[in-house]
Amino acid sequence: MDIQTEQIYAHFHPDEHRFVDKAAEWVARAEQHMVKLTDFLDPRQAFIVSALANRSRDIHIRFDGGHEHAERKRAFIAPDYRVLDKEDMGISLISVTSLDNKLKDLDHGDYMGSILAIGMKRDKVGDIYVTDQGCQFLVAIEVADYMRLNLQQVHRVHVQTTLLSLDQLEPAKTRLEEQSLSVASLRLDGIVSDVYHLSRAKILIPIKAGRCKVNWKQEEDPSKPLKAGDMVSLQGFGRFQVLEVEGVTKKGRYRVKIGKYV
Structure with missing residues (x-):
């Protein structure tokens, strides 16, 4: 592994390195005047592609998921002289x-x-x-x-x-089931255990096994603090968003508003 690759890897989780390699190859090919239409990318993958592309002045990218507010999108990566507005995104x-x-x-x-x-x-x-x-x-x-x-x-x-x-296309409005929690801290494991009504011990297993993502990035640290706006998914259970950290009670507990996707 060369120094440049090590520097790139340092910014990403080890389980993301395979995708980082693919994205780096797409960018390198675009620099050699080839184009790439990717499969659908989640927001984290799109971020990785953008981060690598921004290291080059010779290429640009178009993201499209079929409508303006799409979460998952295909990317068209091409040399900077190519006009992307009318490319067929497939x-x-x-x-x-x-x-x-x-x-x-x-x-x-x-x-x-x-x-x-x-x-x-x-x-x-x-x-x-x-x-x-x-x-x-x-x-x-x-x-x-x-x-x-x-x-x-x-x-x-x-x-x-x-x-x-x-x-x-008639995009359905996102349906969130709101709930208010009172938690001792904003730790990932504590909030996830309350949202899914599981013990802290049971929640630690999937988190440490790499089955939990925060903002589409794999997160294995159960003590990671969450903040308003964070999107959390747990494989097999669905996902939720931290809508608001409403404050601290007199007993020092945090009041947190959660929105579960239903």
Whole structure:
């Protein structure tokens, strides 16, 4: 490993190094006048790509997730002389519906599980918007036909899938279930254990196993302090956001408002 690579790695978690290598290769190829359209990136991956690209004056990037407020986005990385505004970002929209109105009880995890069950990689799928009538999700255009033909069931409910144009996207409003906590500290393990009603001992296991992310970055330190705005996800349990740290009680406990994604 050369000194330059070591310097880059120092800024990222060891489990991110493989992605850092890929992103560095995309940037290097763009410097050699080649272009790269990535799969869908989460906000942390997009940050890594941007950080590496900013080290070069000869390239630029366009991010697009199918609509203005998309969380997951594809990146088009190219030499700086290439105009990116009209590049095809390769994004399709798929609608999932059912004739018997049995989709109202399904959630994001049900749809994601069914998508993965037909052999689709998570990287090929963008944002998923769930409603009582079904869902819409964004997908890489190169796998859109496969998805449309093979996604026939979601959580034992038979479904119909239809390809739509992007202007037919109806992003569902994010639904947050708010709750107020009184915690001894703002430590990650303490807040996560309260949100998911698990003991501190049980929460330590997935955190130390690398199954917890803070702002899309893997976090293995249970003592990490959280702050307002932080997004926390725990594999298998979902995610929540720290909406507000409301203050400290007379007994020295923190009042924290949490929003769980539902």
